Amino acid sequence: MLKFAPIALAVIYGYIMFRFSTWRTARQLDEQSSALADPSLKALTDRMAHALDVKQIKVYIYEITPINGLAAADGRIFITRGFFEKYTSGVVSGEEIASVIAHELGHVALGHARRRMIDFSGQNALRTALAMVLGRFLPGIGTYLANFMMTLLRARISRDDEFEADAYATALLIKSGIGVAAQKSLFAKLDDLAGGGPNKGALAWMMSHPKTEMRIKAIEDNEAKWQA
Numbered sequence: 001m002l003k004f005a006p007i008a009l010a011v012i013y014g015y016i017m018f019r020f021s022t023w024r025t026a027r028q029l030d031e032q033s034s035a036l037a038d039p040s041l042k043a044l045t046d047r048m049a050h051a052l053d054v055k056q057i058k059v060y061i062y063e064i065t066p067i068n069g070l071a072a073a074d075g076r077i078f079i080t081r082g083f084f085e086k087y088t089s090g091v092v093s094g095e096e097i098a099s100v101i102a103h104e105l106g107h108v109a110l111g112h113a114r115r116r117m118i119d120f121s122g123q124n125a126l127r128t129a130l131a132m133v134l135g136r137f138l139p140g141i142g143t144y145l146a147n148f149m150m151t152l153l154r155a156r157i158s159r160d161d162e163f164e165a166d167a168y169a170t171a172l173l174i175k176s177g178i179g180v181a182a183q184k185s186l187f188a189k190l191d192d193l194a195g196g197g198p199n200k201g202a203l204a205w206m207m208s209h210p211k212t213e214m215r216i217k218a219i220e221d222n223e224a225k226w227q228a
Contacts, residue, residue: 025072025073029060029062029072029076029078032062032063032064033060033061033062033063033078034060034061034063035058035059035060035061036059036060036061036079036084038084038087040094041059041087041094041097041098044094044095044097044098044101044178045057045059045098045101047176047177047178048098048101048102048105048172048173048176048178050176051172051175051176051177052105052172057077057101057105058076058077059077059078059079059101060076060077060078060079061078061079061080061081061084062078062079062080062081063080063081064080064081064082065080065081065082066080066082067080067082067083067086067190067193068080068082068083069083069100069101069103069104070104071104071105071107071108071112071113072113073113073114075108077101077104077105077108078104079097079100079101083097083100084097086193091189091193092186092189092193093182093185095178095179095181095182096182096183096185096186098173098178098182099169099173099178099180099182099183099186100186102168102169102172102173102183103165103166103168103169103183104165105168105169105172106164106165106166106167106168106169106172107161107165109168110161110164110165110168112161112164112165158209159209159210162209162210162215163210163215163218166183166215166218166219167218167219167222169183170183170219170222170223170226171222171226174223174226174227180219180223183219184216184219184220187212187215187216187219188212188216190212191212
């Protein structure tokens with residue numbers, strides 16, 4: 001049983017680290033965010049709320065400059081101040097912001113935050129097991145190979161989550177009557193808005209987010225299927 005102790009410890013460590021990271025992020029969001037109060041955007045979120053049969057969709061502004069949207073582990077939806085300023089300056093439309101909110105709602109509805117906690121703990125255990133096995137045959141580089149393989153696995157899981165959240169957003173935007181034109185147009189300009197994004201120039205299988213053209217193609221496929 002002792003030979004499995006490192007794996008069990010890796011699971012516990014992964015769980016604790018994920019919970020600590022979630023707590024720290026939630027604290028930062030509490031300290032650096034405020035409720036979004038924009039009548040035009042509220043009209044759009046109200047349409048989505050009606051489609052979801054909920055009273056309202058609360059959205060918050062996270063006071064940082066990078067352009068992004070995020071869903072907290074507790075289900076709250078945020079857009080960054082940088083993103084909101086692109087909207088107020090006319091670079092991004094209200095419908096495009098709505099598509100981001102719909103995407104983040106997808107992460108919440110599909111339980112991606114909870115699943116990441118399980119995945120993180122499991123991946124930490126798998127990394128430890130691989131390092132132990134590979135270290136026997138490849139002393140000195142087994143740990144590096146195990147880390148590399150887990151990086152590929154995390155990237156693949158993250159891309160799958162993004163596709164799922166995109167699909168949820170597409171369905172919601174269609175159901176609410178907003179449509180998916182803005183969802184596609186935002187992706188067409190997002191790389192430039194984000195300075196090329198964190199994955200610019202990366203190999204597809206190393207990326208945490210799918211390539212833009214792949215996401216637009218998936219949206220168009222879903223749009224054609226569901227509207228038909």
